[in-house]
Amino acid sequence: MTTTARRMWVRFEPYHDVTYFTPxxxxxxxxxxxxxxxxGYFGMRAAPLGAASAEQVTSAFYNFHPTRVARALPEAWDIASxxxxxxxxxxxxxxxxxxxLGDDVVDGAAVAEAAQLAVEAARHAPTAGRPLAAANARLPFPDEPHLALWQATTVLRESRGDGHVAALVMAQLGPCDALVLFAADKGLAAEYMKAARGWSDEEWTAAGERLRGRDLLDASGTLTTKAHAxxxxxxxxxxxxxxxxxxxxxxxRTGRLAELLTPLARALGAANGAMATNPMAMSVDLLVEA
Incomplete structure (x- = not known):
């Protein structure tokens, strides 16, 4: 059964996802x-935390290799605050x-209405034990509705992401182990995932061995029944x-926000090349079934 949280995520995530990797x-x-x-990615996404160390950001972002983060931080804070x-x-x-989307859509009434609803929802996003959610929630919402909508979707997605990290920790899946299991589940290429998050061939192989030792992957690298559960x-x-x-x-009002976000998500999914392949396996096609 698809939950309200899942239905809303696939609608607000594409709006958030217009930054970090767009031209x-x-x-x-x-x-x-x-x-x-x-x-640029680590500087922009980590900026709500302040001049955080590479170790802090590695912990909060969870699935990046520490050396990938350390190549960007703290040097980014010397380049700009x-x-x-x-x-x-x-x-x-x-x-x-x-x-x-075009100026007419960005400055239109539908985006303004969506912003009002999303900002209210974001004010109720859990932040306790969720560092990225808390850091983004403390920021003021921009006056421009389309940017306020982006800020609201960012609070919502970082709150959800922090909750996802908590679930991974409870499942005793370390950063690389979680990526290997996720890639196997979603059919994502190992080479792409390693490059996207900075893990070496040896580290990826070791994670696979750990998962096989827990009966979560079989000899062919396929998820077991235990892993699916x-x-x-x-x-x-x-x-x-x-x-x-x-x-x-x-x-x-949740239904109304979903109605307003759906055409935006579809348009952005079609226009945003960064969504064609991504480590979250996010696809605008999910909107068809959600």
Whole structure:
């Protein structure tokens, strides 16, 4: 059964996902002097935490190799302050949304209405024990509705993501182990996942061996019955921990927000090349069944 939290996630995630890897965001961080896209990514996403260390960010982001993070932080804070990175990420968001949706949609009544509903939902997103959610929730919502909507979707997705990390910890799946199991479940290529998160061939192989030792992968690298049950438990608990915003908003207004976000998500999914392949296995096709 698809939960309200899952149905809403596949609708608000594409709106959040217009930054970090779009050409507009890359141009904005390049203009700051960032050394490559990963420095821009870690600088923008970690900026709500303040001038966080590589170790803190590795812990909060969970599935990146520590050396991938350490190549960007803390050097990014020498290039620009966290406050500047926060401004820069909104510049990238604004440019990407306008490029993909057009000014008429971005400045239209539907986005403004969606922003009002999403901001209210985001104010109820759990933050206790959720560092990225708490850091983003403390930021003021921009005056422009399309940027306020982005900030709201960011709070909602980071709250959900922090809850997902908690479920992974409870399942005793370390960062690389979780990626190997997820990739096997979703049919994602190991080479792509290793490159996306910075893990070596040896580390990936060792994680697979650990999973086989726990009877979570068979000899061919396929999920076992036990692994399928674990993956279902993780996703169910991720959803369960993300329900509060929608309970607070109520069924009628949640339904209205879903109605407003669906065409935006479809348009952004079609226009955003970063969504074609991604380590979350997020696809706009999910909207058909959600």
């Amino acid at each position: 507009e965001s890359r141009a904005a961080t390049d203009a700051l002097g960032c050394k490559g896209g990963w420095m 966290p406050e500047t990175f926060l401004t820069t990420r909104l510049t990238g968001v604004d440019g990407a949304l306008r490029a993909m 674990m993956r279902e438990w993780i996703e169910d608990h991720t959803d369960l921990s993300a329900e509060e915003p929608w309970r607070a908003l109520g069924p009628e």
